[in-house]
Amino acid sequence: MTPARLALFAAITASAVLAAASLPAEDEAADNASPIYGVTVPEGYRQWPVIAPAHETDPLNELRVVVGNPTTVKAYRDGALPFPDGTVLVKLAWKHVQSPEFAPAYIPGAATTVQVMVKDSKRYAATGGWGFGRFVEGKPVDQAQHETCWACHQANVKDHDYVFTRFAP
Amino acid sequence: MTPARLALFAAITASAVLAAASLPAEDEAADNASPIYGVTVPEGYRQWPVIAPAHETDPLNELRVVVGNPTTVKAYRDGALPFPDGTVLVKLAWKHVQSPEFAPAYIPGAATTVQVMVKDSKRYAATGGWGFGRFVEGKPVDQAQHETCWACHQANVKDHDYVFTRFAP
Numbered sequence: 582m583t584p585a586r587l588a589l590f591a592a593i594t595a596s597a598v599l600a601a602a603s604l605p606a607e608d609e610a611a612d613n614a615s616p617i618y619g620v621t622v623p624e625g626y627r628q629w630p631v632i633a634p635a636h637e638t639d640p641l642n643e644l645r646v647v648v649g650n651p652t653t654v655k656a657y658r659d660g661a662l663p664f665p666d667g668t669v670l671v672k673l674a675w676k677h678v679q680s681p682e683f684a685p686a687y688i689p690g691a692a693t694t695v696q697v698m699v700k701d702s703k704r705y706a707a708t709g710g711w712g713f714g715r716f717v718e719g720k721p722v723d724q725a726q727h728e729t730c731w732a733c734h735q736a737n738v739k740d741h742d743y744v745f746t747r748f749a750p
Numbered sequence: 751m752t753p754a755r756l757a758l759f760a761a762i763t764a765s766a767v768l769a770a771a772s773l774p775a776e777d778e779a780a781d782n783a784s785p786i787y788g789v790t791v792p793e794g795y796r797q798w799p800v801i802a803p804a805h806e807t808d809p810l811n812e813l814r815v816v817v818g819n820p821t822t823v824k825a826y827r828d829g830a831l832p833f834p835d836g837t838v839l840v841k842l843a844w845k846h847v848q849s850p851e852f853a854p855a856y857i858p859g860a861a862t863t864v865q866v867m868v869k870d871s872k873r874y875a876a877t878g879g880w881g882f883g884r885f886v887e888g889k890p891v892d893q894a895q896h897e898t899c900w901a902c903h904q905a906n907v908k909d910h911d912y913v914f915t916r917f918a919p
Contacts (some may be wrong), residue, residue: 628823634803634813636846636856646805646815646918654797661852675918677805682906682914689918733760737851745851749815749844749858 585600585638592696600698613716615723618705620697620714626671630654633749636677636687644689645674663710668700672746693717698744709735709743772900785893787874789866789883791820795840801842802918805846805847805856813845814857816915828915833911837869841915859886862886867913878904 614621629648637643649657654666676690695716702710713730715722734743741747754795780915783790790890803854806812817827869878882899884891903912910916 586780593810601836615826627800630797631800631815631817631842633858634815634844635849636805636813636860638854638856641854644918648800671916673800675803680804680914685807685810687807688916689802689804692919699902744850745855747844750812750861 586672613695613719613721615712615714615716615721615727617727618699618708618712618714620721621652622697622714622719623669623671626669627652627673629671631749632657632670632748633688635746637674639694641674643693643736644673644677644687645672647672662742663702663745664700666700666702666710668698670698670744670746672696694722695719710742711743754782763776775908778859782888782890784866784883784890784896786896787868787877787881787883789867791864791883791885791888792838792840795819795838798840799837800918801826802915805914806843810841810843811846812860813846813860814841814855816841826879831911832871833869833913835869835871837867839867839913839915843864861910879913888912896915 626648629650631733632647632649632653635647636646637645648670648671650667652665653670655661656664656668673695674693677687678690680686680688696718697714699705699712699714700710701712705712708731711731711734713727714731715726721727731743734745738745763794769785785797795817796901798819801816801822803817804814804816806814817840819838821834822839825833825837826829843862845862847859848854848918849855855918866883867875868881868883869879870881874881877900880903884895884899890896900912903914907914
């Protein structure tokens with residue numbers, strides 16, 4: 582094989598390897614996207630700043646924290662409504678359990694869901710500009726659960742661009 | 751006045767102005783430091799990642815979120831105990847109020863306190879390596895309140911380097 586043919590062969594082989602390697606990643610991405618909306622859990626969200634905590638009583642019985650990406654934090658600080666495209670809110674949730682060390686306090690137990698709202702006014706024009714995703718252990722829950730998101734946000738918080746959470750000062 | 755004398759005069763005047771201007775800043779820094787420990791509210795903490803939320807029931811009736819600086823986040827992720835010098839934990843607290851938009855949810859009301867723990871094993875050797883600060887509207891509360899911090903942490907969470915909060919996964 583001449584050096585030129587060897588290089589061509591190497592390039593083709595590398596392409597084939599890359600193509601093969603990319604298939605599982607694509608399948609995985611599809612598996613990890615929410616039904617209806619195609620929303621995924623954003624990378625790095627666990628490092629994002631706090632928008633606000635919440636406590637959800639029965640039947641869910643959860644402690645929650647909503648965090649936001651830089652676009653979201655800026656929008657809250659500026660009081661910008663509607664939220665701009667690129668806004669991403671992530672709500673982390675855990676069971677609300679009594680502290681074994683200090684009885685008046687309730688602390689996070691097992692993680693329950695991670696819930697995501699993504700603003701894209703064109704892609705999600707039919708749902709107020711918002712795409713929704715609800716995830717358990719990194720995997721999206723079923724379509725029936727995702728059908729409940731928009732109806733509840735639309736009914737309750739239209740005046741806050743369909744977002745429940747306010748910035749906690 | 752010769753140019754050289756003019757420059758000297760200008761330099762002396764500028765120094766005097768700077769010295770006068772620095773006095774209020776120093777007074778302010780002292781005003782903003784906690785009694786006993788000299789702990790201040792760290793800059794930029796509102797952008798730090800979440801360690802965990804909590805719900806404190808009566809009599810305080812608060813929602814809380816503990817955030818940490820990069821040293822702290824790394825220590826939690828690594829499971830490092832004791833926490834290294836440079837660890838800074840900040841607890842934000844608000845009144846626990848029912849959501850007007852979704853009855854099962856409780857959300858942050860008025861901000862109450864910001865509480866800070868700083869690890870410096872030499873400076874705070876007498877209190878397990880920890881300095882404490884409790885602040886209301888940016889100002890430290892009185893010495894009597896600061897005298898309660900160490901006793902409670904020492905009594906309840908000695909096995910977790912005197913820190914109540916665990917990382918919420």
